Amino acid sequence: MTATTWIITGTASGLGRSLANAALANGHNVVAALRNPDRMAGLAAAHPGRLLPVDYDVTDTAAAPGLVQTALDRFGRVDVLVNNAGRAVVGAVEEVGDRQLRDLMDLHLFGPAALARAVLPAMRAQGSGTIVQMSSQGGRTSFPGVSAYSASKFALEGWSESLAGEVAPFGIRVMIVEPSRFRTGFHSALEFTDTADAYGALAPIRSDMADVAGRQEGDPDRAARIITDLVATDDLPLRLPLGAEAVQRLYAAYQRDLDGVVRLADLARSADFEGVAPSVRPV
Template identity: 65%
Template sequence: MTTQTWIITGASRGFGRALAEAALEAGDRVVAAVRRPESVADLQAAHPDDCMVAEFDVREVAAAPGLVRDTLDRFGQIDVLVNNAGRAVVGAVEEVGDAQLRELMELHLFGPAALVRAALPAMRGRGFGTIVQMSSQGGRMSFPGVSTYSASKFALEGWSESLAGEVAPFGIRVLIVEPSRFRTGFNGAGVLEFAEASETYRDVLAGVRADMAGTDGRQEGNPKRAAEIIVYLAHAEEVPLRLPLGREAVERISGVHRRGLQEVERWAEIARSADFADAPASVRPI
């Protein structure tokens, strides 16, 4: 395989750490972009020539060009950009405040968008690149208690789908990864945030809170295997736009598509009646 250079945000643990390890094991080079450089010091020590550690907070959008510049100075190219850093807030819409909602939008949309914009000129210049957006099955479906998380991931997916069409002519691919539950520490204490429960929604969200808090260490997904799949795809000739990852993600996202189509078909006649009767059918370039 051709050696590729990766930038991976949130590489200190979970999917990011597994991806960094898998890419290095495949003979690639990795820039581990983390808030705490000491958290990946062992990776750098084990791969001094192929691993660079960069102190980086995704939410600091002004730092994105510097990370790209440092990567190019060290390795001369960027082949794969992985926007992985993220976390979740659990709570009803009325329980989660503006500050928490804005923070997740900064972490899951504005930060990744800034890093993509910074990396694209170098990718376009070489006519090659893969942008991996770590979304979630929660980026295609939602349920009570996760509105804040899903809002940020839905936004990332819509932004990325448009991006994919814009950069394809330049040889750049976009891969949106939609995992189900993996043993990444995502549900661990100190990582998963719970909004203060209100009397109004305490019983409504009791099951969701218990499920989200009680699943750490029991998730079905294997992060190491997930990372191997993503590294394989980064080196493959073709990548899907969206990749549900894990059995649950495949089944639940498939179900969402089926139910959505059924709902469209059920209301199609009344929906079509909203058009002017004498208007010609729409003709669009896309």
């Protein structure tokens, strides 16, 4: 396998750490972007010259070009960008404030967008590259208590789908990964809002989100191997549901939405002017 260079954010633990391990195991170079590079010291010692830990805050969008340039200076190219860093806020819409919502948008949308913009010129120049966006099953379907998290992941997915069409002519690919629950530190680091009396009914959801830590069915190492294997193929999907629960819940969500379109199709069509030709779009 030809060695490539990966930039991966959020490598301190969880899926990010597993992805770094998998890429290194396959002989690739990894630029690990995280707030505390010392946490990668052991892995760096095990892979001398191929792992470069970098102090990086995803929400500092002005730092994105510098991270990409660091990778180019060290390894000469960037083949894969994985926007992985993430966290979640659990609470009803009325309980989540502007700061919490904006913080998640900074982390899950504006940060990844800045890194993608920074890396695209190099990928276009070399005529190849892959951008992996770590979303969630919550980036395609949502439920009470996770509005802020889902909003930021929905935004990332819409942005990424447009990106995929724009960069395909340059040989650059985009894959949106939609995991279910994986056994990482994600659920141990959840931020919970103060509970308003009106939303006491969300208590079971809060408990479920908090108590699942350590019991998640998803194996992050297996997930990382699936992602790295797919990146190495010529048949990269735009979306990758990851985990049995993701398959089940996303299938149900798509079916529900499709049923809704079919049920309302005639009513929806009646909103158009009569006798006007259907729209013709370039895509």
